[in-house]
Amino acid sequence: MNHLWIAYDALLVTIGAINVLLLFLARGHKPFLVPLAGFYAAFALSLFVAMSRRYVVFNVEGTHSQFVFWAYGIGTLLSYLVLVFIVPTYHQLLGWSRQRLTRLLAAALSVAALLGISPWSVEFAPDGQSYLLKWGHYAAGFVYFSVFTYVMYMAVHAAMSVSDARDRLFARVLLAFGAVGYVESSLSLIAEIANRVEGLGAEGEYFLFSSVPYAIFSAFLAAYMLPLVSPRGDAPAESDRTKVEALGLSEREREVLELLLKGSSNKAIANELHISEATVKTHLNKIFRKANVRSRFELARSVVGGGGGPPG
Structure with a gap:
């Protein structure tokens, strides 16, 4: 034993x-x-x-x-x-x-x-x-x-x-x-x-x-x-950056997107960037329009997943 x-x-x-x-x-x-x-x-x-x-x-x-x-x-x-x-x-x-x-x-x-x-x-x-x-x-x-x-x-x-x-x-x-x-x-x-x-x-x-x-x-x-x-993990990261650049986001919108992709809530993003939740929602709506998506999940899948750039 x-x-x-x-x-x-x-x-x-x-x-x-x-x-x-x-x-x-x-x-x-x-x-x-x-x-x-x-x-x-x-x-x-x-x-x-x-x-x-x-x-x-x-x-x-x-x-x-x-x-x-x-x-x-x-x-x-x-x-x-x-x-x-x-x-x-x-x-x-x-x-x-x-x-x-x-x-x-x-x-x-x-x-x-x-x-x-x-x-x-x-x-x-x-x-x-x-x-x-x-x-x-x-x-x-x-x-x-x-x-x-x-x-x-x-x-x-x-x-x-x-x-x-x-x-x-x-x-x-x-x-x-x-x-x-x-x-x-x-x-x-x-x-x-x-x-x-x-x-x-x-x-x-x-x-x-x-x-x-x-x-x-x-x-x-x-x-x-x-x-x-895994060695393959580096290639998608470069691809993800290309997709983000293709969206044409402002500097603040990039910061909001980066925190969103880390899993932060609207309140957490607001606290991190020292802005109001209403402002966070405004930035997210702009990002959604530029990426042609309707939700956080679709945005994350579009940027990190297998989707291409912003749909034409």
């Missing part, structure tokens, strides 16, 4: 490494892929730490609770780092310009993560086989859960509002992946509140709950990014 676990873990690590590489290669195609690379790498590392801790606990005799807690602490820091990266990922995906909020949440998560591994969070039992969770652990967990709730709000919003079909599908799969993590975090928090004394093997209970959705999401993520990094 242990051999199967090792093979499964090796598969997860391999998939993770491949996807981190794909994210690095594809980062120039879509802005939200840059923080997403950090999110994915942090999550993959946290899962790897959880795997390593589980093997040590169940296979090394005489494991001390301090080792388990500090290994758990490293995984916790990485879990907080996951949220630090996923917040700007969603801000980029939604077209929201909220840099101050991003920095504020990153600072709050950093302080909470350090509090979560401080002496205010744990007290080790004399026998070395368990530890008592203290107020600092729960305070850090409250900050984590609050930011996670905000992330889930953005995830739902992105799954409904992103206009690009592929990005919307990506947002919906990421929402499902995040929902599993949200439920897991809720169950973990409830269990910790109910039982403040943790044994050596307690952190391994939700291993499959995390790793199976991770494996599924990783497969989808690879399929999503492969077209972006």
